[in-house]
Amino acid sequence: MRRDTAHGRDSGLGPSSGAELGAEHSPDAALCIHDLSVAYRGQPVLWDVDLDIPRGSLVGLVGPNGAGKSTLLRAVLEMIPRLSGEIRVLGRPLREARRSIAYVPQRESVDWDFPVRVLDVVAMGLYGRIGWFRRVRRQHRALALEALDRVGMADLAERQISQLSGGQQQRTFLARALVQDAELSLLDEPLAAVDAATEEAIVGILRELRSRGRTMLVVHHDLPTAPLYFDRIVLLNQRVVAEGPTATVFTAENLRRTYGGSLTILSDAAAALGARGGMP
Amino acid sequence: MIAALAGDHNVRVVVLGAAMLGGACGIVGTFLTLRRRALVGDALSHAALPGIALAFLVGTATRFGGKSPLLLLLGGALGAIAGVGAMLLLRRASRLRDDAIVAAVLSVFFGAGIVLLSVIQGMRSGHAAGLESFIYGRAAAMVAADAWMLAIAAGTVVLVAVLLSKELRLLCFDEEFSKSIGWRPGVLDGVLMALVTIVTVAGMQAVGLILVVALQVIPAAAARCWSDRLSHCVAIAAAIGAASGAVGAVVSAAAPAWPSGAVIVLVAAACLLVSLVFGSARGACWRWIAHWRSTRRVAVEHLLRTLYELEEAASTEAPGEGVAYATIAATRRFRGGELRGGGLHAAIRRARRLGLVRSGAADTIVLTSAGRLESEQLTARHRLWEHYLIERAGIAPTHVDRSADLVEHVLSPELLARVARSLGAATAAAAPSSPHQIERPDASMRSAPRDPRPAPPRDDPR
Numbered sequence: 001m002r003r004d005t006a007h008g009r010d011s012g013l014g015p016s017s018g019a020e021l022g023a024e025h026s027p028d029a030a031l032c033i034h035d036l037s038v039a040y041r042g043q044p045v046l047w048d049v050d051l052d053i054p055r056g057s058l059v060g061l062v063g064p065n066g067a068g069k070s071t072l073l074r075a076v077l078e079m080i081p082r083l084s085g086e087i088r089v090l091g092r093p094l095r096e097a098r099r100s101i102a103y104v105p106q107r108e109s110v111d112w113d114f115p116v117r118v119l120d121v122v123a124m125g126l127y128g129r130i131g132w133f134r135r136v137r138r139q140h141r142a143l144a145l146e147a148l149d150r151v152g153m154a155d156l157a158e159r160q161i162s163q164l165s166g167g168q169q170q171r172t173f174l175a176r177a178l179v180q181d182a183e184l185s186l187l188d189e190p191l192a193a194v195d196a197a198t199e200e201a202i203v204g205i206l207r208e209l210r211s212r213g214r215t216m217l218v219v220h221h222d223l224p225t226a227p228l229y230f231d232r233i234v235l236l237n238q239r240v241v242a243e244g245p246t247a248t249v250f251t252a253e254n255l256r257r258t259y260g261g262s263l264t265i266l267s268d269a270a271a272a273l274g275a276r277g278g279m280p
Numbered sequence: 281m282i283a284a285l286a287g288d289h290n291v292r293v294v295v296l297g298a299a300m301l302g303g304a305c306g307i308v309g310t311f312l313t314l315r316r317r318a319l320v321g322d323a324l325s326h327a328a329l330p331g332i333a334l335a336f337l338v339g340t341a342t343r344f345g346g347k348s349p350l351l352l353l354l355g356g357a358l359g360a361i362a363g364v365g366a367m368l369l370l371r372r373a374s375r376l377r378d379d380a381i382v383a384a385v386l387s388v389f390f391g392a393g394i395v396l397l398s399v400i401q402g403m404r405s406g407h408a409a410g411l412e413s414f415i416y417g418r419a420a421a422m423v424a425a426d427a428w429m430l431a432i433a434a435g436t437v438v439l440v441a442v443l444l445s446k447e448l449r450l451l452c453f454d455e456e457f458s459k460s461i462g463w464r465p466g467v468l469d470g471v472l473m474a475l476v477t478i479v480t481v482a483g484m485q486a487v488g489l490i491l492v493v494a495l496q497v498i499p500a501a502a503a504r505c506w507s508d509r510l511s512h513c514v515a516i517a518a519a520i521g522a523a524s525g526a527v528g529a530v531v532s533a534a535a536p537a538w539p540s541g542a543v544i545v546l547v548a549a550a551c552l553l554v555s556l557v558f559g560s561a562r563g564a565c566w567r568w569i570a571h572w573r574s575t576r577r578v579a580v581e582h583l584l585r586t587l588y589e590l591e592e593a594a595s596t597e598a599p600g601e602g603v604a605y606a607t608i609a610a611t612r613r614f615r616g617g618e619l620r621g622g623g624l625h626a627a628i629r630r631a632r633r634l635g636l637v638r639s640g641a642a643d644t645i646v647l648t649s650a651g652r653l654e655s656e657q658l659t660a661r662h663r664l665w666e667h668y669l670i671e672r673a674g675i676a677p678t679h680v681d682r683s684a685d686l687v688e689h690v691l692s693p694e695l696l697a698r699v700a701r702s703l704g705a706a707t708a709a710a711a712p713s714s715p716h717q718i719e720r721p722d723a724s725m726r727s728a729p730r731d732p733r734p735a736p737p738r739d740d741p742r
Contacts, residue, residue: 077459079456095462103461105454109456110453111453115513116509117509120449120509124453127446127450127461160509162508
């Protein structure tokens, strides 16, 4: 079994484009993560993650605080450097597949007092498609308005974002992802601190996307509702504890291994690596 | 005197140049503040000083001419770039926080510049006097060539701001998202810092190193008070910056002893003050007015409801006789309301003017028919909310009055209908009976014993 392991900074990889990731990965998966390790200030936060997300599935990523869930999404999108590992999106390397991925960050990552309207935020989803130096045109705004309509916020298009409730802010972010019309969407806690009506609406949209063959990987903050919303679940705590169809994975034993106290040896080794320093 | 100044060609050049600089600074400042790099801009401009001093020394040493403006500006630009480089290096190589890094670079570079200036002063007395104008600004020394340079700088800023408007907008709003679509924020940040360097170097003569960052930040802050749209904010900031530059240059021409940089920035600060109070988007003035209007309305509504409840309780006696002022005052005060003394008088006057109450016999207040209708609706809202809290939210009946006091003013018709439906009430118009004993002062004005027996909720159609 061949393993492509490469160690280095940034996205320093060994053999890259076209390389097989090994027989244990399905080539048809929407997202293929092979041996991903990520460190923060020299201290590993994700150890050797292997993960396949099949197409057309709605997958929940759950784990305790500090488990590395947001880190995993960011590393997949190469927003943070990784120590090792390879990522394939829809069978292609990331830089070829950027147009096919949408990312919904956490709500707190943004200053909601920024002088911009809801419609402008949604239109940002098209910036990648519009390209550098070109303007946002009427047809782009029309697409943005359509996306707002799908999340039920068409009448709030002209509103300044500081006047939105938490649920409306989340739906704005979701509309921005919808307008990208991506095959694979990565969402970071989209249901955190939203009202019940918004939660229902968002889950409805995700299910509708799944029925159209799209793939969603969702970091979910609330363990009890995870089996209600997702077909597949990934249990993460600095390493993948279990992943697969919900019924198979969501067992008491797996939950205990994920949430019931960390692997202290692993934590101590991570701390020792961090103390040694030398790695960014 | 203004006419005399306007006729002077030199003054026109200075005003035009300062206006263009102010406009460019306003544009750059909007993005700089939204990107939260205003202090970095400050450090950048302070770091230009040692660059200027070194350029002077190089110039004199190589007989290029120490005071060649082009050489000095080039030195300033290189100094600024060195400052940015030092900040990036410190961020990568040390554990210092961002604010400490900015403070360190700013003070070290500026200190080095001051030392170099004193060395220069020691070399040939009088030569450094010209260099000091870069610190404090001397717009009056501007000549046509300088104005052309300012025009080019301003033109570059406008061009980049237009070409990269959506890129800069996304960078400032959501850097994470921009990374996710494959953009490199470092590149865009570099462009932004380049623009800051351009306006700093261009503005050194007119406004001086120390205050050029103020001319970027203040118009941007003022513009934010007038608009909630980024493109409008940029345009308004440019306008305020340009106006500050022009007016400041005129004032400075009339008072040549004052450093022009300070005058221009003070004009901008005056604009900021006006904007903070009167700005249409966020001005304090409009907030105060809205708050005062709202308080006034709430006072009238509380008065109406008190009158309704007093009439309801006194219905066995002769109705329509009105309620004594003293009774109203005692009731509201007893219930901890805000209608004390002068507030009550004002509320009664206002209610009278709105036709909701009139004076009755013997110094009493009576509800008019319009007033009775409105007070019944208010009381209905108040009590429906209380019922909702008791029956649906499980809150004790003694606790609901205060909350209803607040909520009754903001219950929209739609929300009210939902409350009524949830309680199975036939309509929201008829006022149900109160679910708790309404506290009333007894004859001796001492607090009545509170009896929290809840009345069974019942519609009381009238």
